[in-house]
Amino acid sequence: MGKALLSIKNLRKSYDKFEALRGIDIEFNEGEFVVMIGSSGAGKSTFIRCINRMIDPSDGEIVFSDGVHMEKLRGAALRRKRAQIGMIFQHYNLIGRVNVIKNVMHGQLGQVPFWRSLLGLYPEAEKRRAVELLEEVGLSEQIFKRADALSGGQMQRVGICRAVMQNPKLLLADEPIASLDPKSSEIVMDCLKRITKQRGLCCIVNLHQVDFAKKYADRIIGVKAGKIVLDGSPDALTDEIVRYIYSGEQTTVEEAQEKPVPSSGRRSAAHA
């Protein structure tokens, strides 16, 4: 396991009176691929968005290994720290009318002086890196295509490249494959895992498909009603625990029971 990267203490978030996060304590390490599961409304998105302060937490600490307290930052300091954290979205959030490589270069917006990015004067080395990244995810043919002309799976791979372009130590991904078919989902998750492993990045991914979580995660976190109820290796995720995590919401209970999580038995046997 890598060095500690991020330590979160007693993180709380209330929307008006409703408590979405009810005291979360957890640490993340460099190079780990963490998948977070939980029924819809459990607080997964809120948690991930508090880490880079897209949402302001109500209470608690978010401390990086360099000593920066994320919850205390404001203005330019906050933007500078955000620039070091990559984010990947369910709806890709690309700029549709802009071509693929320019979308990837947007990952540099927080790092180069604004007048340079405005004129497209990014450093030559960074532009080359963008091209290499796009080749790596299999999009070298699409470099000059408009982002809105791509398929969903291709868009999400561009989204990954944009996030990696930030040179982050930490990647946050909120339901990156929730809008994709199974085949594209697999391609995107393969890309994400390969790229983060090669670069030793820590990646925190929200997923709601338990089978995908088991297949890709180094570590699985179960969230239920704003609290962490599971934190362990994929093998720890038994059918009963899955059912427990997803209980309390009718549709998801049924989903979990319908799909009696594949391969859990096989996998733990293989690991034993």
Added chain:
Amino acid sequence: MSGKHVKLSPASWKLKTAGILVAIAAVFMISFYMLDLNLVRFVERLGNAGRVLALFVAFDATVLPDAILEMLTSLAIAVAALAVGFIISIALAFLAAANTAPSKIIASIIKSMVAIIRAVPSLVWILMIVASIGFGNTAGMVALLLSTCGYLVKAFASSIEEKGSDSIEAMRAVGANWFGIVLKGVLPGVIGSFLSWTSIRFESNITESVTLGMVGVGGIGTLLMRAISQFNYGRIVAILAVIVSFMLFVELVATALRRRINK
């Protein structure tokens, strides 16, 4: 299924709809009554229309060079106001739109100023401006600039508000500053609709520019007003012909532009 019939909307909704319909009908009837329209007299007078129309068959070609020149002045006033208004409106719209406004106070100041500008007809603006800086093309341009901004800021801001929340989120997440969010994240997605709004506004700017001419600002409106007050039907017809052909031309150009933008 049980014997009770299925409702597709709750009873309260039906009541509300009925209420709104009654209110609209009432407003319509009251307006009609207040206008005091006398249809009988209108139909009687129609008999005279033939005689008046006959006067309009004349066509005084000698006024054409003047008319074209003055039409170009009107056009220039309209285009200048549109170009300057376009730039100003982009800046103001990003400051005013709910999802890009850096400060709520500035946003509501801009929005209320725009509301005031829109509430007052440009004819009234021109009279106020004329009172302060005198007649002439500058007064026309300033008055037209006001109403152009009043229109474009509101249109642009609504385009920004309805698009862009995903892009704004992404730009915020990469650590971009306000200019980065606006220029790199939002502008590419809305510039097309900005240009569409502007081309729509182009036509009304010309119409307004001609109208403003009739109250003494430069341009073809002045020429037309003079011809009307002299009952010079030949000149009136020639001037109207110039105006109509210009408007048709502008309409064609604007439509072609819009088609290109929306591609």
